[in-house]
Amino acid sequence: MAFTERYFSLIASSGMLIGLEPKKVVSIMQQTIRQSIIDLLKKEQVSVRDLSELFGCKEKELCEHLEHIARSLRPTNRFVIVAAQCKQCGFQFAKRTRFSPPSRCPKCKSEQIEKQKFSIR
Numbered sequence: 001m002a003f004t005e006r007y008f009s010l011i012a013s014s015g016m017l018i019g020l021e022p023k024k025v026v027s028i029m030q031q032t033i034r035q036s037i038i039d040l041l042k043k044e045q046v047s048v049r050d051l052s053e054l055f056g057c058k059e060k061e062l063c064e065h066l067e068h069i070a071r072s073l074r075p076t077n078r079f080v081i082v083a084a085q086c087k088q089c090g091f092q093f094a095k096r097t098r099f100s101p102p103s104r105c106p107k108c109k110s111e112q113i114e115k116q117k118f119s120i121r
């Protein structure tokens with residue numbers, strides 16, 4: 001089991017022990033994972049795939065966390081997105097605003113895509 005899964009099951013069981021509602025426990029876990037993602041993004045540039053390996057969460061779930069983080073950052077922090085790029089022809093997905101990685105290059109149709117990376121400065 002991944003570290004975060006163990007950690008979350010610990011929060012879940014201790015939350016229930018002290019009589020927290022399941023909804024409240026889930027919200028604490030969401031806040032915890034978002035804070036951990038923020039701390040990481042401040043130190044490193046990471047892709048959704050990197051986060052998925054680190055946190056043991058689905059990529060789709062992590063995209064939602066990233067959207068939430070980007071919306072709710074304090075003005076002193078800037079959410080930075082390094083555009084995804086086609087490894088074949090170098091096409092940059094500069095206009096992409098979604099957090100999920102593109103699956104194929106519109107120019108050369110290659111599926112070899114260097115995923116976008118995220119960080120906070």
Ligand SMILES: [Zn+2]
Binds near residue numbers: 088089091105107110
């Ligand atoms: Zn291409």
